Amino acid sequence: MQRQSLNLVLGAAALALGAAVFFSQKKEAKGPPLTPYTGATLNHVVLDHPGSPAIVLDKQNGRWQLTAPVKTAADPFETNAFPSLATLEVKSTLDPAQVSLKELGLDPPAYTVTLNDQKLAFGGTDPIQSRRYILSNGKIALVDDPPGEALDADDSDLIDKALLPDGAQIASIALPGLTVTRAADGKGWTLTPDRPDVGADARQKLVDGWLHARAMWNAALGKDEAQGDAVTITLKDGTALKFIVAARDPQLKLARPDLNVTYTLSKQLVDELLKLPEPTKAAPPDTKSAAAGDAPKK
Numbered sequence: 001m002q003r004q005s006l007n008l009v010l011g012a013a014a015l016a017l018g019a020a021v022f023f024s025q026k027k028e029a030k031g032p033p034l035t036p037y038t039g040a041t042l043n044h045v046v047l048d049h050p051g052s053p054a055i056v057l058d059k060q061n062g063r064w065q066l067t068a069p070v071k072t073a074a075d076p077f078e079t080n081a082f083p084s085l086a087t088l089e090v091k092s093t094l095d096p097a098q099v100s101l102k103e104l105g106l107d108p109p110a111y112t113v114t115l116n117d118q119k120l121a122f123g124g125t126d127p128i129q130s131r132r133y134i135l136s137n138g139k140i141a142l143v144d145d146p147p148g149e150a151l152d153a154d155d156s157d158l159i160d161k162a163l164l165p166d167g168a169q170i171a172s173i174a175l176p177g178l179t180v181t182r183a184a185d186g187k188g189w190t191l192t193p194d195r196p197d198v199g200a201d202a203r204q205k206l207v208d209g210w211l212h213a214r215a216m217w218n219a220a221l222g223k224d225e226a227q228g229d230a231v232t233i234t235l236k237d238g239t240a241l242k243f244i245v246a247a248r249d250p251q252l253k254l255a256r257p258d259l260n261v262t263y264t265l266s267k268q269l270v271d272e273l274l275k276l277p278e279p280t281k282a283a284p285p286d287t288k289s290a291a292a293g294d295a296p297k298k
Contacts, residue, residue, distance in 0.1 A: 048111060231244075
């Protein structure tokens with residue numbers, strides 16, 4: 001009798017364990033991705049916000065480029081948002097015929113994102129789980145709300161934080177009151193006006209500063225940020241990149257009016273990017289020691 005009771009207990013425990021495993025596996029099952037594209041297959045993105053120009057990006061030679069409304073390299077970190085969006089898990093779906101698109105913020109949508117050839121219309125969020133309604137391919141998908149910075153109407157976030165393009169070779173740097181030009185033999189830098197007190201290492205340090213400078217963040221060009229000292233970086237291929245020193249304090253701000261963007265950099269880069277070291281002043285002669293040395297010995 002005791003053995004029979006024990007068998008019943010063990011059997012019930014096994015059933016309970018099996019049910020727990022079954023339901024945990026069922027709970028962990030993932031929904032399908034929002035699109036069939038991945039980071040390897042996604043190569044074209046269009047962000048279309050009402051009242052703003054379309055933002056277009058294309059992958060070229062494995063690197064994202066902004067092709068409209070400006071043409072420039074895209075930030076590799078920010079563009080991770082696009083494959084992340086393409087592969088978002090669909091938590092559930094709704095039939096558009098069974099709901100009010102207007103109530104879900106889809107008539108009209110807030111904006112659309114086209115990934116390759118699949119258009120995603122963004123609506124509002126589910127008030128309970130804050131999941132985003134996205135209309136695509138005739139169905140409404142509910143997904144975890146993706147980060148909005150890379151998807152908004154301001155393309156400045158998407159512009160590369162590096163001031164100069166990859167592989168740039170500088171021919172000259174025109175700063176306020178100073179021009180640094182690659183020497184004719186290509187092995188050093190000449191200064192106009194000349195500064196004999198500034199050695200080759202200091203000249204190269206200024207050039208390297210521009211080659212490696214990156215903004216902490218970008219923002220759309222402000223109304224008063226297109227005024228200030230001008231800096232022109234001319235590359236070996238003849239391309240001239242024109243910056244405006246919009247601010248030096250509390251942070252260094254360099255504006256690129258042609259890209260409608262302002263780069264915000266660390267204040268310590270003011271000295272590294274905008275001027276050369278001051279000449280080293282020679283120590284004054286030690287007149288006391290000299291006088292002591294000239295004194296006659298007793």
